[in-house]
Amino acid sequence: MSDAPKPVYNNKRFRVVDYNFDTFVGPAAGEKYIDATFTDLETGEEVKLSDFDGQWTVIETGSSTCSMYTKNIHIYKDIVEKFPDVNFVMVYVREAHPGERMGPHQTMDDKIKAAKLVAPRYKEFRRVLVDNLEGDFHRAYGAMPNVVYIIRPDGTIHYRCNWAAPHLIEAALEDRESYHKIENAPTAELRATRSMPHMMRTMWTGGAIALYDFFKNAPLTVAKHVQIDRYYEKHGRFRNQPLTPEEVAARLAAGEADADAVPAPDQASPKQAAE
Numbered sequence: 040m041s042d043a044p045k046p047v048y049n050n051k052r053f054r055v056v057d058y059n060f061d062t063f064v065g066p067a068a069g070e071k072y073i074d075a076t077f078t079d080l081e082t083g084e085e086v087k088l089s090d091f092d093g094q095w096t097v098i099e100t101g102s103s104t105c106s107m108y109t110k111n112i113h114i115y116k117d118i119v120e121k122f123p124d125v126n127f128v129m130v131y132v133r134e135a136h137p138g139e140r141m142g143p144h145q146t147m148d149d150k151i152k153a154a155k156l157v158a159p160r161y162k163e164f165r166r167v168l169v170d171n172l173e174g175d176f177h178r179a180y181g182a183m184p185n186v187v188y189i190i191r192p193d194g195t196i197h198y199r200c201n202w203a204a205p206h207l208i209e210a211a212l213e214d215r216e217s218y219h220k221i222e223n224a225p226t227a228e229l230r231a232t233r234s235m236p237h238m239m240r241t242m243w244t245g246g247a248i249a250l251y252d253f254f255k256n257a258p259l260t261v262a263k264h265v266q267i268d269r270y271y272e273k274h275g276r277f278r279n280q281p282l283t284p285e286e287v288a289a290r291l292a293a294g295e296a297d298a299d300a301v302p303a304p305d306q307a308s309p310k311q312a313a314e
Contacts, residue, residue, distance in 0.1 A: 049143035053252040061279040065180040068218040075176035077168035096126040096190045103156045105135035106241035107185040110233045114205045131169045132177040135184040138246030223271040226264035
């Protein structure tokens, strides 16, 4: 039995190593959603994901210290108006960049208090649901700071992405006949839409520690994102993503492995690891 400590969900400080960018956990396009329970920020009432059955629903995760989330809020107004038949929901998760001004959530009251900042500070206008303190929804759906899921009325995933990009969300909603299976949004393009003043303002919500940790980790963060983007562009998947039955069958049919030796995604060859 391993004695390794259990990962802490509500991290005290931002560290790149606390994020598994090489795997996208959760239901993929074409798969059934996993039900979850939230707290409605406005009413305080319990809301289940299954309450949205029969409707198109877009779910984006974020927090008051996540500039990848806050930079897009104003863009969604046009998209929401364009698709009046779709529910647009923001799910508040753990702080992406905690600090001395806004630290990790110790209680559910802490989390709700933090979530109440997104409307006055960032002009959030969508319905806000708050994940529980342990992040059950967030951990089941990828645990990245700003993931997005589009769920069809029948409960299957129409589209998901590791980073919420408004133009990709709009494209997925325009084409509802096909599942959208590109799950990586190139981070260089996303960073280009984030101004330095906006990023600084969002980080300052966390405090000086949040700013320090962000800039300290910036070289490693960028290097990791570049690695992820290059690998996904070449292979069409994340490095450690579990193989689907279809991918296993394709590898066997191509003679790349026998039935007892299909390589696990994280058992990349030295050549693959360098890509």
